[in-house]
Structure formats: structure tokens, C-alpha cells
Amino acid sequence: MKIFSRLFSSKKNLTIEELRKSTVPKHVAVIMDGNGRWASRHGLPRLAGHREGVKPLKRIVRLCSDLGIKYLTAYSFSSENWQRPKNEVSGLMQLFFETVVAELEELNKNGVRIVLIGNRNLIPQRVLKKFEDAEIITKNNNNVVLNIAFSYGSRQEILEAVKKACINITNKEIDINDIDESYFSKLLFTKNCPDPDLLIRTSGEFRISNFLLWQIAYSELYFTKTLWPDFSDAEFLKAIQDYQYRNRRFGKT
Ligand code: IPE
Numbered sequence: 001m002k003i004f005s006r007l008f009s010s011k012k013n014l015t016i017e018e019l020r021k022s023t024v025p026k027h028v029a030v031i032m033d034g035n036g037r038w039a040s041r042h043g044l045p046r047l048a049g050h051r052e053g054v055k056p057l058k059r060i061v062r063l064c065s066d067l068g069i070k071y072l073t074a075y076s077f078s079s080e081n082w083q084r085p086k087n088e089v090s091g092l093m094q095l096f097f098e099t100v101v102a103e104l105e106e107l108n109k110n111g112v113r114i115v116l117i118g119n120r121n122l123i124p125q126r127v128l129k130k131f132e133d134a135e136i137i138t139k140n141n142n143n144v145v146l147n148i149a150f151s152y153g154s155r156q157e158i159l160e161a162v163k164k165a166c167i168n169i170t171n172k173e174i175d176i177n178d179i180d181e182s183y184f185s186k187l188l189f190t191k192n193c194p195d196p197d198l199l200i201r202t203s204g205e206f207r208i209s210n211f212l213l214w215q216i217a218y219s220e221l222y223f224t225k226t227l228w229p230d231f232s233d234a235e236f237l238k239a240i241q242d243y244q245y246r247n248r249r250f251g252k253t
């Protein structure tokens with residue numbers, strides 16, 4: 001155990017070029033948590049924490065591109081987050097709106113494809129329109145796919161998929177016995193991407209909070225105490241390096 005921890009602590013931090021020589025995850029999912037606590041530690045309103053939280057996301061999209069990570073799924077607002085105080089919700093909606101307006105051109109220039117995953121019916125029209133425009137503008141980009149999980153809840157996603165499957169059975173488009181994992185995965189919002197290889201959660205919480213429950217069946221998990229606005233490039237690279245030391249067995253020997 002001692003040798004093991006010594007090995008781990010003496011591990012040198014690898015550069016992007018060095019990390020690229022080994023297996024990089026195809027798909028990284030992030031639960032960007034801790035904005036509120038970051039704000040209160042700085043004596044600021046919660047919304048200032050959310051605003052600060054845009055910066056690490058921008059940097060990490062860039063790092064995914066540099067590392068050759070093709071898919072990044074960012075949990076930015078959950079189905080349950082609608083229950084937060086009205087002013088926080090409306091402040092967040094305004095922040096999403098402004099962020100898409102401010103960042104779209106550069107993301108597009110960098111070959112980032114934006115995909116919204118979540119319940120669109122609940123999103124205010126003005127904000128939804130911005131996201132949908134961004135989806136259309138970036139739809140042919142293939143450097144990095146950025147899934148924005150917004151108004152997203154995994155249980156709700158699974159329930160909707162079950163309903164779609166039932167409709168397809170009723171319409172005789174599929175036989176019940178042909179519904180397998182692959183068919184079901186295609187009914188989820190994430191139908192066009194592989195399952196996450198790595199899931200990162202910041203802020204010291206050890207829970208999943210209704211994120212990608214089906215998709216993370218065999219994902220590697222990385223938890224850190226760092227609050228999301230403080231999540232640095234170096235720590236993201238550390239998470240990737242940590243992933244490269246994992247021995248993924250998928251139930252086999
Ligand atoms: C994550 O930060 C962002 C959203 C959920 C929108 P939080 O707002 O949950 O921050 P904490 O957990 O209260 O610190």
C-alpha cells in the first residue's frame with residue numbers, strides 16, 4: 001500500500017503531448033459543481049459563482065480539442081435545479097443566453113459542435129432559440145462535440161425513452177424482443193455519442209445527481225474537492241492522467 005501511494009504521489013504531471021501518446025478518453029462528462037460555495041467563500045452573490053464557472057468550461061473545451069477528446073458533456077442545469085429560488089433560476093437563464101451569444105463565434109471557429117441535451121419544453125423561448133440557432137450553426141463541426149446538459153435529468157430521459165419504445169412497439173415498428181441495449185441507447189438524448197469513459201465531479205460531493213445514469217454504467221469516476229470555478233487546466237490534465245492509470249475490465253478478468 002505504501003509503495004502504491006508513493007508511486008502515485010511521485011507521478012510526474014504529464015504534458016498534453018505526453019498524454020496524447022496513451023489512450024485518451026473519447027468522451028468526458030463533467031458535473032460542474034460548487035459555483036455557489038465558491039461565491040460565498042469570496043463574499044459574492046451565487047450568480048457571480050455561476051458567471052465565474054463559465055471560464056473553466058471554455059478552457060476545458062479547448063483542452064479537449066488539444067487532447068483529441070471528441071465528446072464533452074457538461075452538466076450545466078439539472079431538471080431539479082428548476083426548484084431553486086426564482087432569482088437564481090432567472091439569473092442562470094440570462095447567463096446561458098449571454099454565454100451562447102458571447103462564445104458562439106469562437107466555438108464555431110474552433111470546430112466545436114454544440115448539442116443541447118435536456119427537456120426543451122421547460123426552457124424559456126428566448127434562451128432555447130439561442131441554443132437551437134447555435135446547434136444549427138455548428139452542426140457540421142466535428143472537432144469536439146459539446147453536449148450541454150441543460151434542463152437535464154437522467155431518470156426523465158430514461159422514462160421518455162421507455163415511452164418512445166412503447167409507442168414503437170404499438171406501431172409495430174419494432175418487436176418487443178428486439179429491444180436491446182443498443183436500440184434503447186438510440187432513444188436517449190446521447191444517441192449520437194459513445195458512453196462517457198470518464199466522469200468528473202467537482203466540489204467534493206460523491207454523488208451523481210441524476211446525470212447520465214444509463215450511460216455511465218462503466219465510466220471511470222474522478223472526484224475532486226476543487227470547486228468548479230477553481231478547476232484548473234492542470235487539474236483536468238491530472239484527471240486524464242489518472243484515467244490512463246485505470247484498468248478497465250468491463251466485468252471481464
Ligand atoms: C453548480 O453549482 C451549478 C448549478 C447547479 C447550476 P451550484 O450552484 O450547485 O454550487 P453549490 O453546490 O451550491 O456550491
Ligand code: IPE
Nearest residue numbers: 031032033075076077078209
Ligand atoms: C448537479 O449539481 C447539477 C449541476 C452541476 C448542473 P447540484 O448542486 O444540483 O446537485 P446536488 O443538489 O448537490 O445533488
Ligand code: MG
Nearest residue numbers: 033034035036
Ligand atoms: Mg451544487
